[in-house]
Amino acid sequence: GNSVTQMEGPVTLSEEAFLTINCTYTATGYPSLFWYVQYPGEGLQLLLKATKADDKGSNKGFEATYRKETTSFHLEKGSVQVSDSAVYFCASPLYNFNKFYFGSGTKLNVKP
């Protein structure tokens, strides 16, 4: 069936380490893809998005490339900071533009 799947957490990294959080989707066609970030006690904020295949979304040093061959949208950052500690959610409308499908969230802990 249609779904968004992301890697289980928590992910614990040291400051300045490289980050990858995997996200794959199952759907027909090429839906828009999104990454949201949730800091403790807050709502979700849009981090970046890609609306078509081969697009790259980027924001605050984070990047994700829409790869249609692998139906993936992995989130990457070259050098994480303690302030990046949060929960990251991959999301997409998939086939139904009336509502989004969210991954289960990946908690990132960055240690100084």
Add this chain to the structure above:
Amino acid sequence: DGGITQSPKYLFRKEGQNVTLSCEQNLNHDAMYWYRQDPGQGLRLIYYSQIVNDFQKGDIAEGYSVSREKKESFPLTVTSAQKNPTAFYLCASKPGGGGYTFGSGTRLTVV
């Protein structure tokens, strides 16, 4: 600035009480949504509304009710039928072809 306002930030409910969570947006978005988030968990869809005076059940609608009398407002009532209401509740809105904008959430606790 445009955005979504949820109130209150913290809410306490006694057993058997109904409580209403407020969600207001000034983004002129047609669609609005309510999600529930339990500690360490993802988001679960409670209700959503595409237009005024119309709404649909999400995955966990039992024990909840909503109304959409105005485009800007989408209040959620947690009824006494919801047996485990303690959670973080998130409201969101969305334009036709875009992504969600979320409010800052309401934390509901049963006392």
